[in-house]
Amino acid sequence: MSVPHLTLARGDITKQSADAIVNAANSSLLGGGGVDGAIHRAGGPEILEACRALRASHYGRGLATGQAVATTAGRLPARWVIHTIGPVYSSTEDRSELLTACHTNSLAIADSLGAKTVAFPAISTGIFGWPLDNAARIAVAALRAATTDVEEVRFVLFNEAAYQAFEDAAQQ
Numbered sequence: 001m002s003v004p005h006l007t008l009a010r011g012d013i014t015k016q017s018a019d020a021i022v023n024a025a026n027s028s029l030l031g032g033g034g035v036d037g038a039i040h041r042a043g044g045p046e047i048l049e050a051c052r053a054l055r056a057s058h059y060g061r062g063l064a065t066g067q068a069v070a071t072t073a074g075r076l077p078a079r080w081v082i083h084t085i086g087p088v089y090s091s092t093e094d095r096s097e098l099l100t101a102c103h104t105n106s107l108a109i110a111d112s113l114g115a116k117t118v119a120f121p122a123i124s125t126g127i128f129g130w131p132l133d134n135a136a137r138i139a140v141a142a143l144r145a146a147t148t149d150v151e152e153v154r155f156v157l158f159n160e161a162a163y164q165a166f167e168d169a170a171q172q
């Protein structure tokens with residue numbers, strides 16, 4: 001058990017070879033836009049089938065914000081998708097603990113699977129509206145505080161602004 005090595009990559013998380021990739025899902029687990037839509041499109045129907053089965057067996061009312069759960073990765077070049085529910089940004093309420101929880105709970109699921117490399121998108125920074133710099137600081141701090149058997153955590157950033165925000169956060 002130690003702190004995972006943090007790395008940064010630019011691009012599309014669905015193209016990443018990693019043991020597990022994290023999906024910024026929504027609580028229904030039934031797919032959505034952004035990275036969620038990209039993962040279901042690229043991974044194929046097996047992922048949605050697994051999500052539906054999880055809903056039926058455990059999460060009839062949906063998965064709570066900050067929680068995480070794993071499914072097959074279907075056709076993706078990863079073994080598992082870890083679906084986590086990011087908090088919607090609020091300018092009046094501090095929801096940073098929930099964003100931290102997404103990262104620590106996803107890492108705990110990765111550990112339980114025996115994953116050694118895990119790719120994360122910039123959770124909550126798209127449709128959920130979280131300011132990039134703040135989200136990057138929370139994500140990096142959460143993973144630096146973790147003790148895990150995961151060896152590499154790779155942040156996969158879809159655009160230059162996100163890459164810069166995570167690079168700045170990682171250098172602090």
Ligand code: ADP
Pocket residue numbers: 011012013014024025033034035036038086121122123124125126127128129130156157158159162
């Ligand atoms: P959320 O609802 O958690 O905000 P989004 O999917 O809207 O989730 O956005 C989260 C982040 O994922 C954003 O920074 C967005 O630019 C990024 N993103 C969108 N598509 C991809 C992709 N294919 N690979 C990696 N990141 C992506």
